[in-house]
Amino acid sequence: METTQPQMMQADYDGDHYTRWRHERLSLISRYYPRYYFQGKTVLECGAAYGHIGRIFANSGATVTCTDQYEGWVDIITARHPMVQALQQDLIDPWPFTTPFDVIVSMGVLYHLPYTHAEQHIIDCCTNCNDLILETDTIAHEHPHVILDVPKPPIEHQWEPVTTNYCLPSVPYVERVLSANNFSFYRVPCGGGGRHLWFCKRCPS
Numbered sequence: 001m002e003t004t005q006p007q008m009m010q011a012d013y014d015g016d017h018y019t020r021w022r023h024e025r026l027s028l029i030s031r032y033y034p035r036y037y038f039q040g041k042t043v044l045e046c047g048a049a050y051g052h053i054g055r056i057f058a059n060s061g062a063t064v065t066c067t068d069q070y071e072g073w074v075d076i077i078t079a080r081h082p083m084v085q086a087l088q089q090d091l092i093d094p095w096p097f098t099t100p101f102d103v104i105v106s107m108g109v110l111y112h113l114p115y116t117h118a119e120q121h122i123i124d125c126c127t128n129c130n131d132l133i134l135e136t137d138t139i140a141h142e143h144p145h146v147i148l149d150v151p152k153p154p155i156e157h158q159w160e161p162v163t164t165n166y167c168l169p170s171v172p173y174v175e176r177v178l179s180a181n182n183f184s185f186y187r188v189p190c191g192g193g194g195r196h197l198w199f200c201k202r203c204p205s
């Protein structure tokens with residue numbers, strides 16, 4: 001029997017790799033934030049794919065919006081997590097929301113953007129929330145303006161964005177943009193390689 005696209009997506013994102021990755025990040029998040037921190041808060045998850053992470057925040061009492069550039073994910077989130085609002089949003093486009101969120105979650109998506117859009121994505125997040133949970137792959141480099149433009153291998157999945165390149169910012173690159181936008185942060189390694197997770201908070205004015 002032919003495997004359908006949603007089945008392939010499920011196998012990929014529900015498979016061991018993503019399950020372990022998700023558990024690791026959720027466990028770090030639950031250790032960093034006090035219990036009930038997300039209760040009553042508005043949360044936006046960017047590049048949500050299956051919306052698993054968003055659903056966990058909804059289960060914690062948050063009002064959650066999940067977005068992804070691929071409408072297939074939006075349909076799946078809507079079907080599987082009706083407590084979450086799912087919308088199509090391409091992070092390359094101008095920011096579509098007119099009201100800010102309490103919390104923005106951007107995990108596993110920054111490096112999918114063209115290098116020309118990575119800084120703007122961090123700025124968009126910082127402009128539109130008080131707490132940002134940011135996770136991305138990075139390149140080991142000390143310079144705060146280094147960001148690599150990496151050709152993607154031949155497209156792995158038909159639902160991936162039609163961009164041809166990944167971007168890999170240095171850790172100082174990410175932290176420069178956060179600081180310039182008035183956010184303090186705490187960084188933890190996450191998932192091996194150059195992956196890091198930042199817990200970021202708007203500094204009081």
Ligand SMILES: C[S@@+](CC[C@H](N)C(=O)[O-])C[C@H]1O[C@@H](n2cnc3c(N)ncnc32)[C@H](O)[C@@H]1O
Pocket residue numbers: 022046047048049050053067068069070073089090091092106107108109112113159160161
């Ligand atoms: C590796 S998955 C991460 C999924 C989820 N955030 C997680 O952490 O488990 C990357 C997701 O980012 C989405 N994505 C990639 N480029 C995007 C873009 N330009 N705008 C919005 N979403 C994008 C992909 O469709 C995919 O669902």
